[in-house]
């Protein structure tokens with residue numbers, strides 16, 4: 494029902510979410526969790542587990558960076574597997590999934606229509622330097638390393654923590670779910686890395702051994718499904734320090750234990766311009782990671 498042979502525009506992705514909610518009303522609902530500066534809805538699909546009330550919740554978010562087209566595509570593929578292939582009933586009846594495939598709709602559309610390598614949102618679209626890096630705008634250690642206070646920079650953090658409707662929307666979802674939230678995955682590209690907090694500096698959490706173990710389970714799930722090697726490690730150590738990222742907020746601000754950034758394919762050969770022929774294979778990587786987490790001990794906590 495959704496073509497995974499090409500990168501779909503926002504309206505097509507949203508149409509798919511609405512279609513699922515209509516076709517599977519007993520366990521799929523679409524919510525508008527926010528509205529962007531340019532008036533686009535920020536939509537979330539909630540997939541409810543068959544055992545009610547579900548004990549645990551997973552939050553999955555994609556498309557925070559406009560040009561990383563594989564992220565919304567892979568997250569949409571995960572949705573397809575969970576819903577249409579009934580994976581959700583098979584391995585995760587006790588889980589509720591809250592999935593936001595395109596967190597930055599204004600930027601995503603701009604990268605399709607005007608500027609392919611756009612990263613930020615489109616705040617002050619008419620100004621000389623529009624846009625806030627939404628992955629520097631979250632309110633945990635906001636304003637630290639790797640987060641610029643200069644409007645024109647690619648990593649501009651915004652005027653204040655949670656100044657943007659997109660980050661506010663995600664914060665509100667996470668806060669509303671509360672204690673049942675056990676996992677948070679934000680999908681990006683590229684690099685093939687599974688990264689865990691902290692991202693604001695090369696400091697490990699007290700439970701980093703648990704996060705490392707689960708990260709390795711996800712990486713093993715990906716290779717078992719036929720995918721490539723994904724590295725596992727601390728965000729700031731394996732990549733670079735960046736403050737105000739969404740998974741740091743999920744971990745430190747919302748107390749979600751298993752919080753990760755996953756950088757999808759590839760390793761730089763195509764970079765952000767990953768060919769559409771890679772959508773299905775990369776979607777399989779993402780699904781294998783979600784599945785590994787869903788099947789793990791998390792569900793028994």
Ligand code: 0X9
Pocket residue numbers: 558561628681682683688691692693728729732733734735736738754756
């Ligand atoms: O810089 C980012 O926001 C992420 N990389 S990307 O190339 N997709 O823009 C990395 C976020 C992971 N966290 C840290 N490295 N601190």
Ligand code: ZN
Pocket residue numbers: 557558561681682
């Ligand atoms: Zn990114």
